[in-house]
């Protein structure tokens with residue numbers, strides 16, 4: 471996808487024709503042009519979804535951060551993606567779709583399983599999973615579909631933490647992607663509605679079985695913690711547990727894999743960035759943060775206004791919807807110098823890829839660890855890499871995804887020692 475900035479003549483596109491809902495816009499990278507225009511000329515911009523729900527788009531970094539930070543004025547309970555602007559049926563029942571105080575009932579007990587400390591402790595096991603996934607493929611070289619391979623990276627990071635046994639790691643990522651982008655031909659099985667139904671059915675069948683097992687033999691994973699937590703004075707019911715399992719799986723699979731693919735693509739297209747990393751492997755942590763900013767896998771986060779608010783000078787009334795475009799915030803030129811440049815050494819990098827505020831991603835630490843390990847394996851095993859065929863992008867206004875990324879990989883002749891983090 472084109473990730474560079476617009477040229478001056480591209481500002482000729484009238485504001486009125488900008489449609490941030492249209493999923494096909496995101497297959498070509500045209501959203502960057504629109505976001506740039508909106509940040510410059512219309513920081514709060516109204517539009518309707520195809521079924522007539524009005525939403526306000528907020529595109530500047532400071533406004534996106536302000537909306538996400540203010541969970542007293544902006545609710546998550548109605549739904550947090552434009553695809554369900556009419557209202558999410560899981561609203562109020564799953565971690566990402568709850569407001570305080572119930573939200574804390576789920577967030578606090580589960581986030582300890584994914585703290586920075588916990589993620590670092592698990593790093594040796596995760597490294598083994600990453601090696602099993604990419605080791606032989608990188609060592610053999612040749613053309614690899616990185617998008618397909620990276621679909622499996624999230625399970626290496628958090629499969630065990632969530633409570634998913636390795637025998638579901640192969641199939642589950644495709645179901646999760648079908649669930650988040652049923653309109654995309656790469657994951658479609660029939661119509662979008664059929665695809666969604668099949669994906670939900672398969673995921674729920676797996677979760678139901680695992681919940682049954684954990685009820686009998688609880689361990690220290692997300693599913694067991696969900697079963698034991700105090701949800702406003704009572705345990706969660708079966709449906710609430712299923713919905714939360716769904717949130718954790720979707721939260722991990724649909725994002726982490728995409729950052730990994732964008733990172734590999736960025737390096738395959740930028741020999742200077744690849745050379746800089748090979749020269750200085752200590753840049754791995756800053757390169758990981760840059761890949762998060764660069765990829766921004768969740769394009770937007772939706773909120774519903776609870777009380778009258780003013781955003782960038784525009785008054786917005788209770789009940790209205792606001793889409794905070796995280797992907798745009800992460801290209802805001804007032805915060806990030808040279809925002810359309812992928813800089814593995816970028817040091818001040820306050821990106822919003824994990825969101826911010828009460829709902830900030832709780833899977834951030836394991837995602838950072840697995841991306842760092844992937845990069846270390848790449849640097850240890852690969853001499854050079856080059857995009858070797860057409861790259862295709864996900865048809866989704868929510869996830870900034872890559873569906874095919876053929877990369878020609880030349881393995882190193884003598885393996886470099888891997889830095890143990």
Ligand code: HEM
Nearest residue numbers: 550565566718721722725726823824825829831832833837
């Ligand atoms: C690079 C990887 C990831 C990115 C970019 C990412 C992004 C995000 C973002 C933007 C949010 C905020 C949603 C909101 O404000 O409405 C979020 C929340 C969440 N993420 Fe992640 N995520 C990543 C990895 C993971 C992983 C590995 C997990 C593991 C299970 C996970 C689980 C969650 C959960 C459960 C929430 C909801 C938290 C809450 O509402 O309190 N994410 N993520």
